[in-house]
Amino acid sequence: MxxxxxxxxxxxxxxxxxxxxxxxxxxxxxxxxxxxxxxxxxxxxxxxxxRPFLVWNASASAPIGLYRVGGTDLATGDMVIAWPPAPARDFAARRHYLPANVPLVKRVAAEPGDTVCALGQEIFVDGRWIANRLIRDGAGRPMPWWTGCITLRRGAMLLLMADSPASFDGRYFGPTDRGDIVGKATLLWAR
The missing domain is CATH 1.20.5 (Single alpha-helices involved in coiled-coils or other helix-helix interfaces)
Structure with a gap:
């Protein structure tokens, strides 16, 4: 048992x-x-x-603060979050304007069908002056310039902060591809 x-x-x-x-x-x-x-x-x-939903802008070319990244239906005058074209992104990182992994906060200055001209120090959209370019940056280094007139094709936009003369934007690197624009920027909180 x-x-x-x-x-x-x-x-x-x-x-x-x-x-x-x-x-x-x-x-x-x-x-x-x-x-x-x-x-x-x-x-x-x-x-x-x-795709980021919130972006902190620390650059003085746009109001410093927190932005919400919204829709992609854009028009002239809208603020956007965008990646600069690759050569401009590398240039900005080398010069310490902006790290290569940080997008820009810029205003749409021209959209497809608009004619954009870069003549000397001046930038024109459809024959109307919108901004000047600097010859040298704050450290005395020469700035890159593109020259001539182009009609923006479908999928291209000129991003430029006209009220910020030292802004590194389309006045120096030209149009931005629509695919590099993350979305519309809405300021949520300004510092």
Whole structure:
């Protein structure tokens, strides 16, 4: 009789340890799947960076503060969050105007169909003067200039802060591709 109880107890312990091991494997598998999903989500943000919803502007060319990134239906006069063209982004980073991973806050000065001219120090949109360009930056270094007249094609916009003469914008690097514009900028809080 004692042998039977001992055998039954051993069998019960074995069944309990089997259930515990199975439960542990399931927990491990669930954690592995969750960790794998998290790693995949992080990898996706590297391949396809998420669109920002809030941007802090620290540049004096636009009001310093917190901006909400909104819709993409844009018109002349709208404030936008945008990435400068790659060569301008590299130039701005080398000169320490703006880090390469920080977007610009600028105003749409011209949209598709408008004729934009850069003649000497002056910028014109549809024959109307809108801004001057600086020959040198605050450190005395020469500024890049583009020259001539172009009619903005579909998907191109000129971004320029006319009331900020030292702003690094389209007066120096020309039109911006519509694909580089993240969205409309709405000032939520100004410093």
């Amino acid at each position: 004692i042998e039977r109880h001992t055998a039954a107890a051993a069998l019960a312990r074995w069944g309990q340890s089997l259930r515990f091991a199975r439960s542990r494997r399931r927990r491990f598998a669930r954690r592995g799947l969750a960790l794998g999903g998290l790693a995949a989500a992080l990898a996706a943000t590297i391949a396809l960076p998420p």
